[in-house]
Amino acid sequence: DLEVVMAIAEHVRRYDLIENGGNFDGPIMMIRAARDVLVNHALGPTLERMRHRANFLLVDIERAGHCANLDRPEKMRAIISDFLDGICYV
Numbered sequence: 435d436l437e438v439v440m441a442i443a444e445h446v447r448r449y450d451l452i453e454n455g456g457n458f459d460g461p462i463m464m465i466r467a468a469r470d471v472l473v474n475h476a477l478g479p480t481l482e483r484m485r486h487r488a489n490f491l492l493v494d495i496e497r498a499g500h501c502a503n504l505d506r507p508e509k510m511r512a513i514i515s516d517f518l519d520g521i522c523y524v
Contacts, residue, residue: 452483455490461521463491465513467502491517 455462462484466474484490493513498505 452480455480456483456487459489461489461491461517462487463493463513463517465502465510466492466494467498467500467505468494468496469499469505470502473500 464477464480464484466477468474481492485492495502495506495509495513498509503510
């Protein structure tokens, strides 16, 4: 249903990721693809707020665009696995 999709998109568009991330005490990792120019440009306010937090990790993936998981799947898998290994306790 197109109306439902549009309503969801409108809510997601207004969701304040910076505020919610800034209030979260758990570990946060942001993966940034080097070739995703538009998104990286828009990350300024987010990085300004988050980069000095002890629980925040920024990881850059070279030679990857907006769909970094498709451009560099092995690298994405390794980054996410290493992050989760560091925060998950069995």
